[in-house]
Amino acid sequence: ALTGRVLVPEKLDSDGVALLERAGLEVVCKYDLTEDELSAVLGDFDALIVRSGTKVTRSLLEKANATRLRVIGRAGVGVDNIDLAAASERGIVVVNAPTGNCIAAAEHTVALLLALARNIAAADATIKGDQWNRNKFVGVSLVDKTLGVCGFGRIGREVARRCRALGMRILAYDPYCAVEVTRAVGAELCSSLDELLRVSDFVTVHMPLTESTENMIDRNALSKCKDGVRILNVARGGIVDEVALLEALESGKVAGAALDVFVQEPPHKYPGSPSEKVAKHPRVVATPHLGASTVEAQLDVALEVAEAVITALRG
Ligand code: NAD
Secondary structure, eight states: OOOOEEEEOSOOOHHHHHHHHHTTOEEEEOOSOOHHHHHHHHTTOSEEEEOSSSOBOHHHHHHHTOSSOOEEEESSSOOTTBOHHHHHHTTOEEEEOSSTTHHHHHHHHHHHHHHHHHTHHHHHHHHHTTOOOSSTTOOOOOTTOEEEEESOSHHHHHHHHHHHTTTOEEEEEOTTOOHHHHHHTTEEEOSSHHHHHHHOSEEEEOSOOOTTTTTSBOHHHHHTSOTTEEEEEOSOTTSBOHHHHHHHHHHTSEEEEEESOOSSSSGGGSTTSHHHHHHTOTTEEEOSSOTTOSHHHHHHHHHHHHHHHHHHHHO
16 A cells, blocks of 8 residues: 555545545645645645646745655646646656546537527526517527637547537647548648638637647737637637737627636636636626536546556555
8 A cells, every 4th residue: 555645725526535545645635725825734745636726836846845745636637737847847746637527628618619609698697687688699500610629639529529410510720630530520630720710610729728829819810710700718718818809809800709718717806807808798608617517527537636646656
């Protein structure tokens, strides 16, 4: 059996915790810690398991003097909330759960796509305010429309598969993706982002947030889109430039957007920020980072990250 202590500062499914304990580890779940509280206790742990809410920065690792820490587990896909360089300099291994929430994120994207096309959220809000307004919410159809999928990894492919079933034409842009992969799900591979943007009625992004994908959908990219394009971001805040998106919503270039993620989360805690403005825009349907939030995905991700942490601690 392993020995070691694991700190869990964000909700992790109890089956994941049980798996760690069965391996011999002591698990301490302490939620809603401030950065100071986290740095005060982190030095006493061999592993840390976070979701997306905890920012594992260089300064946190330094302040905590986390010499005992050997593994950081991320219960989900994106590791952009962890300073990978700072971790690796300290010999800390970073592991994630790359598959557990892909279907959940793809399903959420499809839910937002339908909500966007048919104004579901805005219509629901008016009917709850005792209005019956049918003219205001004329939607657009999805059949025969073109969906541009930027980033054709696990989630992008699952989105494509599902949207094919809705009768959509699917274009893919991903410089690291082979044409066989796109063909297998009935999508067409574009050789450039511009080619995808020029003809897509809906554009959805599914790449990790990195230096090269940050602001990939910026003012210049939006200017290349069809008039009345609709934009979806269920990947990471900052891949779509929020200032440029606001401008394009105002000018009418962009007819609507569906956003699950924001540069500043939660947006209302940053009053006046582009994140808040875009989240509250009347032609935007917004959800609070719910992509991975299904019962099934939270269980799968907890087990997957627990396994990965155990493997890493075994060395
Ligand atoms: P993945 O690694 O399987 O796929 C990412 C794809 O992006 C890869 O195919 C890669 O080649 C491509 N890519 C990288 N750089 C690119 C670029 N410059 N241009 C175009 N494509 C590029 O990851 P995934 O499982 O599909 O997840 C994608 C992202 O979705 C994650 O990184 C995460 O940030 C986000 N995500 C969000 C939620 C949520 O709750 N909203 C849930 C899960 C994942």
